[in-house]
Amino acid sequence: MGRIANRQENAKKASMRERRRRVETAVCKGIPQWQIARMEGVDDSTICLDLKVIRKEWTKEDEEWGKSHRDRRIKEFEQLRRDAYKSFDRSKRKATVVPCQTCGGKGYIPDNGACPICEGKGYLRTEYKVAGDSKFLAEVRACTIEIAKLESLYPDKKVQVGVNGKVEHEHKHVVMNGNPYLNASDDDVLEIWKQMERLRNGNGRGTMNGDRVIEGKVIKKKEKKEKKGKKA
Numbered sequence: 001m002g003r004i005a006n007r008q009e010n011a012k013k014a015s016m017r018e019r020r021r022r023v024e025t026a027v028c029k030g031i032p033q034w035q036i037a038r039m040e041g042v043d044d045s046t047i048c049l050d051l052k053v054i055r056k057e058w059t060k061e062d063e064e065w066g067k068s069h070r071d072r073r074i075k076e077f078e079q080l081r082r083d084a085y086k087s088f089d090r091s092k093r094k095a096t097v098v099p100c101q102t103c104g105g106k107g108y109i110p111d112n113g114a115c116p117i118c119e120g121k122g123y124l125r126t127e128y129k130v131a132g133d134s135k136f137l138a139e140v141r142a143c144t145i146e147i148a149k150l151e152s153l154y155p156d157k158k159v160q161v162g163v164n165g166k167v168e169h170e171h172k173h174v175v176m177n178g179n180p181y182l183n184a185s186d187d188d189v190l191e192i193w194k195q196m197e198r199l200r201n202g203n204g205r206g207t208m209n210g211d212r213v214i215e216g217k218v219i220k221k222k223e224k225k226e227k228k229g230k231k232a
Helices: 002-028 033-040 044-090 134-150 186-200 221-231
Strands: 093-099 123-130 155-161 167-174 212-214 217-219
Touching: 002 033, 002 044, 033 044, 044 134
Parallel strands: none
Antiparallel strands: 093 123, 155 167, 212 217
């Protein structure tokens, strides 16, 4: 009896995984939730639970992808910054060392130890007739800024504005190698994946729930029906 129950449970789980794969494909195509429920022969609450699980999987996958790519990008920018520093040092020419007059360039004073003026170095400073090419310092600065962005030090505020000009949603979002999921709500995650799926399929003019974009304005389904009624 136990084996039969286990087989039934495994078959149930496998069927649920297959359904969620179909739901994921359908929702990325912009098919409404109620229509997916009718296609699968289940109620809306089942599809709602499936979408909740799917969104969590998307967010988890993207966090792992984002972290690995972020770490790789940080290492690349750190190497570029080191190379820029070296290039800046090599661009300095005709250096002149100014010796310490207190210790006579020796770095120490007899019976007193290290020279307190030059701190035992024997010279005060190095003067350059050519200080170095500033373009390398600009590269260092640019790399430092990019590293700071990747390390989430520069938050970027995102604002969603509706067709009426009012703010519908806003949140702070950290620039992380193009990662749009950080601090995003479930609805944001779902919309982002829909947009990605439309781009893959070569259809970038659709919006959520089968709405259409006409001359830069989102035309809702209700508005379409009203317009048809007016024409009639």
